[in-house]
Amino acid sequence: MSHSPAMQGFDGIAGQQLPLRILRHFISSGSIPHAMLFTGIEGIGKRTLARRFAMALHCGAPQSTIEEGPHEVTRPCGRCRTCHQIAAGTHPDTIEIGPRKGMLRIDQIRNLLGVLAMKPFGMGRRVVILTDAQTMNQEAGNALLKVLEEPPADTILILTAAQRTDLLPTISSRCRHIRFSPLNFDELSALLEREHGMAAEQARALAQLADGSVTRALRLSExxxxxxxxxxxxxxxxxxxxxxxxxxxxxxxxxxxxxxxxxxxxxxxxxxxxxxxxxxxxxxxxxxxxxxxxxxxxxxxxxxxxxxxxxxxxxxxxxxxxxxxxxxxxxxxxxxxxxxxxxxxxxx
Ligand SMILES: [Zn+2]
Incomplete structure (x- = not known):
């Protein structure tokens, strides 16, 4: 691997220009939805972009700005302590929860409710990333609904799932939906070369097989x-x-x-x-x-x-x-x- 994805800031996401533009707009306009739902097939950057979004909100040393219409959005450095913590999943105000043994469980959501009842550690907003939200059963979903109905101040919830219809309608209807597309062949093979140091021939072969998913390509390569x-x-x-x-x-x-x-x-x-x-x-x-x-x-x-x-x-x-x-x-x-x-x- 030539360099870690954490080193590339908010704009280093291949093939997801539309979600990226929407998120930048949220930041530049100062109006960020309390809850968002990122959907798309596995391995196309939903969680990565959620983390970069948290970086854009928290980075301790944003080094440059990106022109975005009349506004400017700071670009996270990807290098400071905060950015590294977020990439590693250890930042106190960026909470990441994923399925255990294939399921998001009620006790995980209850723990989350406990954490959200307290104030954020830092000055900024708290970001909660709930990956594979489609693995929540009804019980866990109902517990989460409480957060969506009365969102705590300064908290932004990002759910990821394959499809919107995989979630309870009561949940998906309360989230701003952002669709991620599978990467096209050129984007995917270029990414495999650039970020994973693959030779062009191997990158092309894997990109053909992986149906637009980085995760899938890496699994095939492993x-x-x-x-x-x-x-x-x-x-x-x-x-x-x-x-x-x-x-x-x-x-x-x-x-x-x-x-x-x-x-x-x-x-x-x-x-x-x-x-x-x-x-x-x-x-x-x-x-x-x-x-x-x-x-x-x-x-x-x-x-x-x-x-x-x-x-x-x-x-x-x-x-x-x-x-x-x-x-x-x-x-x-x-x-x-x-x-x-x-x-x-x-x-x-
Ligand atoms: Zn930073």
């Missing part, structure tokens, strides 16, 4: 995607699909058995295979856009024996498996069926 991909291709037989025609069912089932052993990475694994199928599909027309472009000989060889119908059928088999797994279907059974289907598609 999984050692290239070694994993190479193994996946060999084990699934998709590196040389022509040979799959004569593949005994036991070999296909050995592949699915190995896949089923790593439940945590199954989503990434299936995305890797889909990425390969996608590349095979576009290869004859736009080889420059293949995410696995560095495997050009393998791609060309694999593509030569396959029809477009077979590619669509393979893609569907993978998607079907993803859906079954997402719906908590039996993992081993789902993968066995998928592996057998793939062999059958290629034998046709």
């Amino acid at each position: 999984a050692g995607w290239r070694q994993r991909r190479d193994w996946m291709l060999r084990a699934s037989g998709l590196d040389r699909p022509q040979l799959l025609k004569a593949r005994p069912a036991t070999v296909s089932l050995a592949f699915s058995a190995r896949l089923a052993q790593c439940k945590e990475s199954i989503e990434n694994d299936l995305e890797l295979l889909k990425g390969w199928i996608r590349d095979l599909g576009i290869w004859p027309y736009a080889p420059g856009y293949a995410m696995n472009g560095q495997c050009d000989e393998l791609l060309a060889g694999a593509r030569s024996g396959l029809s477009e119908n077979q590619l669509s059928a393979l893609w569907e088999a993978l998607e079907h498996a993803q859906k079954c797994i997402a719906a908590n279907g039996n993992l081993r059974l789902t993968l066995d069926v998928m592996a057998l289907q793939m062999t059958e598609i290629l034998a046709a």
Whole structure:
């Protein structure tokens, strides 16, 4: 990592120009809503921007200002003690609460109510960041509602969630809604190079797979995607699909058995295979856009024996498996069926 995100101040957020402009406007106009709801898919900067917003309010050494219409907004330094505390989640007036074991619990909200009953530590406003607010159950939601109905002075509540409709309407209707968009391919690959020190080729490949989410791209990268991909291709037989025609069912089932052993990475694994199928599909027309472009000989060889119908059928088999797994279907059974289907598609 070349430098920490905390070092870039309020404007160093890739791809979220609209939310950024709205928040700057709140600050410059001096009218900040008591409660805001940031929505969008995981890993696109909702929590990061909430923290930067807290920095913009609290920074001890703002070094410059940004022109914003008739007003000016101070730019947090990202370096002072306060900014560092906020980035680390230890600033006394920036309270961050997230799910524990997948859920925001009633006792967490009760603790928050206790803290909010007291005055802020410093002179400024208090910022409460409640991440993944969709994981609140009704009980916790009702407790939070008290804060939203009678917001304590000098307190700004920021909720993050995937979608507005994931929250109780009584909660979402009391928040100013700010939508975050998935990053586009160029923004995401540039960010992976700039902030995570990736080589251009890897950044491009991950940006293709990650559907606009930084978190997802990093997860894929941690999984050692290239070694994993190479193994996946060999084990699934998709590196040389022509040979799959004569593949005994036991070999296909050995592949699915190995896949089923790593439940945590199954989503990434299936995305890797889909990425390969996608590349095979576009290869004859736009080889420059293949995410696995560095495997050009393998791609060309694999593509030569396959029809477009077979590619669509393979893609569907993978998607079907993803859906079954997402719906908590039996993992081993789902993968066995998928592996057998793939062999059958290629034998046709
Ligand atoms: Zn600062």
